[in-house]
Amino acid sequence: MKFGTKVIHAGITPDPSTGAIMTPIYQTSTYVQAAPGDHQGYEYGRTQNPTRNALQQNLAALEGARFGVCFASGMAATDTIIRLLEPGDEVIAASDLYGGTYRLFTKGYERYGLKFHFTDMTDPAAAIAPLINANTKLIWIETPSNPMLNIIDIEAVVKIAKANGLKVCVDNTFASPYLQQPMRLGADIVVHSATKYINGHSDVIMGAVLCDDEEIHERLCFYQNAVGAVPGPMDCFLTLRGIKTLHLRIEQHCKNGAAIAHFLRDHAAVDKVHWPGFEDHTNHAIAARQMRHFGGMVSFSLKKDTLADGVRVMSATKLFALAESLGGVESLIGHPATMTHASIPLEERLKTGVVDSLIRLSVGIEDPDDLIADLAQALEH
Numbered sequence: 001m002k003f004g005t006k007v008i009h010a011g012i013t014p015d016p017s018t019g020a021i022m023t024p025i026y027q028t029s030t031y032v033q034a035a036p037g038d039h040q041g042y043e044y045g046r047t048q049n050p051t052r053n054a055l056q057q058n059l060a061a062l063e064g065a066r067f068g069v070c071f072a073s074g075m076a077a078t079d080t081i082i083r084l085l086e087p088g089d090e091v092i093a094a095s096d097l098y099g100g101t102y103r104l105f106t107k108g109y110e111r112y113g114l115k116f117h118f119t120d121m122t123d124p125a126a127a128i129a130p131l132i133n134a135n136t137k138l139i140w141i142e143t144p145s146n147p148m149l150n151i152i153d154i155e156a157v158v159k160i161a162k163a164n165g166l167k168v169c170v171d172n173t174f175a176s177p178y179l180q181q182p183m184r185l186g187a188d189i190v191v192h193s194a195t196k197y198i199n200g201h202s203d204v205i206m207g208a209v210l211c212d213d214e215e216i217h218e219r220l221c222f223y224q225n226a227v228g229a230v231p232g233p234m235d236c237f238l239t240l241r242g243i244k245t246l247h248l249r250i251e252q253h254c255k256n257g258a259a260i261a262h263f264l265r266d267h268a269a270v271d272k273v274h275w276p277g278f279e280d281h282t283n284h285a286i287a288a289r290q291m292r293h294f295g296g297m298v299s300f301s302l303k304k305d306t307l308a309d310g311v312r313v314m315s316a317t318k319l320f321a322l323a324e325s326l327g328g329v330e331s332l333i334g335h336p337a338t339m340t341h342a343s344i345p346l347e348e349r350l351k352t353g354v355v356d357s358l359i360r361l362s363v364g365i366e367d368p369d370d371l372i373a374d375l376a377q378a379l380e381h
């Protein structure tokens with residue numbers, strides 16, 4: 001099946017009890033057994049749920065993976081992957097990561113004896129090799145990255161990992177499986193904040209982990225059940241519904257993103273525009289190779305690079321709503337320095353290019369003329 005067919009059909013079968021074409025919301029915490037142990041494959045809602053199962057299968061198909069496991073948030077999904085490690089293990093992670101991931105790694109897990117090395121992976125060979133030692137187990141990347149829209153060459157990272165017996169996990173939230181499928185490039189694990197493009201309507205918090213390895217899948221399912229950070233059936237249903245238009249939405253996000261990136265680049269008040277579709281973007285050629293299009297995320301800094309100037313522009317937009325998150329049908333504007341990346345120390349933040357005036361746009365699927373007019377008037381303020 002091609003992608004546009006999979007979003008609608010993969011993992012979805014008419015409900016066996018009624019023939020309902022849409023996956024029902026199995027809003028139940030438990031399942032009746034005919035006799036102890038005599039059940040229909042479902043015992044308790046934390047362990048299994050048919051709506052969740054359909055979503056897990058659908059997402060696995062979209063990423064070209066054998067298995068999918070869903071969680072109550074992207075962070076719960078990330079947390080579960082880190083639980084697969086042992087005290088003493090080391091992780092090499094891209095330095096330009098979602099702030100919450102950085103916070104979980106450093107404040108959540110270093111105290112349990114895990115070690116995280118953060119490095120700029122724009123050039124993987126130079127960045128990764130010097131950090132590998134006998135304790136290294138995992139390489140963690142995000143591409144395109146948040147909020148600098150850096151591109152990491154997934155195949156190059158996988159090559160280094162394979163040569164050293166390491167696993168690779170890719171946070172594919174910014175691309176979505178429509179634009180990029182890291183498992184097809186050799187990654188072992190893909191993680192999503194399905195809260196974002198996958199659901200796409202800013203009405204659900206959801207996470208997912210995809211993998212091919214049976215043992216990894218079993219261990220993820222163990223923690224899904226043992227910890228219980230599971231998504232509710234209603235949220236699984238909404239995500240399944242959002243996915244049905246994933247390919248159509250992303251096409252429009254990408255078209256609008258391109259229009260806005262070009263508009264900003266020509267604007268007198270704008271300093272730098274970060275968008276992988278520009279031919280002079282450091283890793284444009286890699287983006288063109290590993291992604292279908294260049295995405296709907298754009299970030300830019302102002303010539304007047306102060307917190308106050310960034311805040312002034314963000315407070316003046318009318319269509320772009322000032323809010324955390326990304327990937328919904330409506331356009332959002334955010335200020336990484338005080339919002340998504342506030343938990344990253346100033347020195348680290350500046351090192352990754354997150355300057356004071358940096359503004360991040362999640363370009364929605366509205367009419368691009370209206371979006372451009374909104375940014376134009378905000379930049380005049």
Ligand code: PLP
Pocket residue numbers: 073074075076098100101142146171173174192193194195205206207325
């Ligand atoms: N990964 C990326 C790239 C994100 O942007 C986010 C949230 O913004 C997360 C993970 C965490 O996902 P969630 O908010 O669903 O827990």
